[in-house]
Amino acid sequence: MKNFNDDMLNRYLDNELSNEDKNSLQSSFENNPEIKKRYDALLITHNLLKNVQPDLTSIDFSKMVMQKISKRRIIEFQQKRFLFSVLSLFLIIIVGILGYVFYEIISTIQLSDSSKTISVYSNLVGNYFSVFFGKKNLSILGSVLSLIMLISGYFLYDYQKHSKKNFSH
């Protein structure tokens, strides 16, 4: 008679035995009470496991997850706004520098009479920028920019740290 081990009994339980093995095992149940007893024990274990109730999370679990997600979205929005502000500031400065360069270029070109009005205005703007970006002010401007960058960097770092801390709670 074939020896049916626990592995075979498990496979029978999961309906994974061939028809031949299945029939052979079924006849063993009738002839060998020991095998039947082992199978019954396995079947009871199987049924016990099937009837286990799931564990329950805390009542407000879904709410907490959704709050965490919402909080994250707000933080992302604020970070984007902060970065946008800093980038806007630098963009304004870059536009100013380009304006000055543009003025320097057009001031070297001979203008026609019809362009005199534009020339007057560009002279005004140019004078303003030449004072602003003059040798005297350039070092001050550089220092101010560096300071702004440092302060922005610090606040961004601090803000990130603060957000992360809040977020983890």
Place this chain on the structure above:
Amino acid sequence: MKNLTDAEIIESVKKGNQADYAILIDRYKNKAFTMIKRMLKNDFDAEEVLMDCFFKAYNNLSTFKFESKFYTWFYRIVYNSALTKLSSAKRKIENEMSSVDDLHFLQSSYNADDLVKEDLSLLVKKIVNELPPKNAAVISMFYFEEMSTEEIADILQISVSNVKVILYRSRNILKEIIERRNLYQEVL
């Protein structure tokens, strides 16, 4: 809304209906919690890790391509997060790899007189809790989540035959515990 399929809910969330994600959470939270609790053996850690899993899944929803079912994708996140938690808690990783045949401690964990007084479902959970994380995860997915061995293999990234080996061994050891404690009389 609650009758929507997972795919429909995900599409809705992707379109910006963030609140719909709560339906998915409600749908899977208890089953995933059952599995994660069996692996971590701790309510608090299990809930914390599960919360992170739902959050990770939400953040990566845009990368979900519907090539697999949402729950197999999600359970893979849950399983891997639980393993990460276990290793970060410096628990012995050998538990994960050990064979149930070596778990002699199981045979002396409980006193039969105490056990038979307990609620049967609670008792079974308690016994499953004693299995190594991977075995507990397989038992949990197969019985509590009613997944097929193919789905479990997909989640654990192992072969179907390996899943069956783990399942059979786990079942046998649970059977032995119940048998040794004469708990069948309580069941029948």
